[in-house]
Amino acid sequence: MFKFMVYFIAISILLIHCLPFENNTEDYDRGGADLSYLGRSVFGEPNEESGNRVEQWNKSSKVNPEELGTYAEGDILFPNDVRRSGVISETKRWPGGVVPFEINGTYSEEQREMIKKAMMEFHKQTCIRFRKRKPGDSDWIWITNAKTGCYTSIGRLGGLQTVNLQAPACLLHGTVMHELLHAIGFGHEQSRSDRDLYVTINWANIKQGHLQNFEKAGKLLSTSFGVSYDYGSIMHYSSHAFSVNGHPTIAAIRDTNLQLGQEEGFSKNDVEKIRRIYNCSNISTKQNSSEIDIDIK
Numbered sequence: 390m391f392k393f394m395v396y397f398i399a400i401s402i403l404l405i406h407c408l409p410f411e412n413n414t415e416d417y418d419r420g421g422a423d424l425s426y427l428g429r430s431v432f433g434e435p436n437e438e439s440g441n442r443v444e445q446w447n448k449s450s451k452v453n454p455e456e457l458g459t460y461a462e463g464d465i466l467f468p469n470d471v472r473r474s475g476v477i478s479e480t481k482r483w484p485g486g487v488v489p490f491e492i493n494g495t496y497s498e499e500q501r502e503m504i505k506k507a508m509m510e511f512h513k514q515t516c517i518r519f520r521k522r523k524p525g526d527s528d529w530i531w532i533t534n535a536k537t538g539c540y541t542s543i544g545r546l547g548g549l550q551t552v553n554l555q556a557p558a559c560l561l562h563g564t565v566m567h568e569l570l571h572a573i574g575f576g577h578e579q580s581r582s583d584r585d586l587y588v589t590i591n592w593a594n595i596k597q598g599h600l601q602n603f604e605k606a607g608k609l610l611s612t613s614f615g616v617s618y619d620y621g622s623i624m625h626y627s628s629h630a631f632s633v634n635g636h637p638t639i640a641a642i643r644d645t646n647l648q649l650g651q652e653e654g655f656s657k658n659d660v661e662k663i664r665r666i667y668n669c670s671n672i673s674t675k676q677n678s679s680e681i682d683i684d685i686k
C-alpha cells in the first residue's frame with residue numbers, strides 16, 4: 390500500500406510539472422492575426438518579376454521596396470505546401486518570443502550590420518529575442534538574398550521560414566524591421582477592420598490587378614490587439630503604394646498630407662502591440678542584446 394502511495398505521488402508530481410508546459414506550447418499556436426480576408430492569395434512561389442521591380446527601386450521612389458512585390462499586399466507569401474487548410478485564419482506566435490535565425494544570403498558586411506541593427510531594435514524595446522539557430526530548433530527564420538523581392542510569411546510558419554531580403558533595396562533599416570515584424574505575427578496596419586474610420590482608399594488610383602492589396606480584415610481584435618489605429622506604424626503602407634498614376638492611393642482622413650509608411654523605426658504603438666501580443670511583462674528578458682551574433686558564413 391505504501392509503495393502504491395509513493396508511485397501515485399511521484400506520478401502526480403510529474404503530471405503537474407508537465408501539463409502547464411504543454412498548455413503553454415499550445416497557447417503559442419493561437420492568438421495571431423487572422424488572414425482569412427486574403428483567402429488563397431497568400432500562397433504562391435517567389436518570382437523574379439518581384440525581384441526586377443525591387444531592383445529598380447531607388448531612394449527617390451515614392452513607395453517602400455516591400456510594396457513592390459506581386460505577392461499578397463506586396464510582401465506576404467506562404468509556401469504552397471502549407472495550403473492544406475485552404476485559408477489562414479490564425480497565425481502562430483514564437484514561444485517565449487524567441488526567434489531562431491539563420492542567414493543564408495550573401496550579404497556585405499554593411500548589409501549584415503543592417504540586419505543586426507534591426508534585430509537590436511526588437512531587443513532594446515521589446516521582449517522578442519532573435520538568436521542564431523541551435524541544432525535543436527525546429528522552427529526558424531531563414532534570411533535569404535534571392536532576386537525575388539522583400540517578403541515573408543506572417544507569424545511562425547513551422548520549420549524553415551523564408552524572410553527574403555533582396556540586396557540592396559530590402560536592406561533599409563525600416564524594411565528589415567517591417568519584414569521581421571511580419572515574421573513575428575504582424576499584418577499591415579491599413580488592413581485593420583476599423584481602418585475606414587481613419588483612412589480613405591482612393592480606389593481609382595490603384596494599379597489594375599492590385600485592388601485586393603487594399604482589402605481589410607474582418608475581425609478587429611485579430612488586427613488591433615486593443616491598440617488604437619496608428620498612422621505612424623512601420624507596418625502602414627506609404628501614400629503612393631500601388632499607385633497607377635502617381636497620385637496617392639491612401640490618405641489620412643483627418644489630414645490628407647499626413648506622412649504614411651514611415652521607415653525610420655517602431656512607433657510607440659508598434660512597441661505596445663508587440664508587448665501585448667507576446668505578453669512581454671511575463672516574459673523574462675534576461676538574454677542580453679549582445680547575444681546577437683550574425684557572423685555566419
Ligand SMILES: [Zn+2]
Pocket residue numbers: 455464465567571577
Ligand atoms: Zn509588409
